[in-house]
Amino acid sequence: MALGPVAQIHISVTDLDRSVAFYRDVLGMSLQFVVPGQPMAFFASGDVRLYLGVPENPEFRTRTVHYYSVTDLDAEYARLQALGVEFLDEPHVVHRDDSGDLWMTFLEDPDGHKIALTQLKK
Structure with missing residues (x-):
């Protein structure tokens, strides 16, 4: 199996609203959507989608x-x-x-x- 280009990058955050405001309002990235009822937000970043999420399991924080x-x-x-x-x-x-x-x-x-x-x- 050959790997293709990166399609999505996940960044673990602790406060989704605060992070959405930073990436959208400060860095000026384009918010694609927030998943209703889930701690997830997706941004357009060139050809890569940036996924911000609050992990349920602390072992998945990176x-x-x-x-x-x-x-x-x-x-x-x-x-x-x-x-x-x-x-x-x-x-x-x-x-x-x-x-x-x-x-x-x-x-x-x-x-x-x-x-x-x-x-x-x-």
Whole structure:
């Protein structure tokens, strides 16, 4: 069996309403739907669906790092700072090659999951 591209990523959260507000209102992601009566919400994230859920079994709680490419890292950094987001670092170069410079900065969601914002500057 050959594996295809990633279709969905699950992120365990502790407070669904708080996390939906963060991903929708702060990060600006497109909320697809919330499952009525279930602690689940789904967002469109490019070709991948992001699934936020509150796990019933604590053994299924995970910490993740997820990476999002943005078109203007400096502008997104400033926009999120203006909304009160605290970053773990400032935008900086993490890799250079013939295709350009890869810039990155990290922040955390309300449950402490690391989020990297990246931009390839040519």
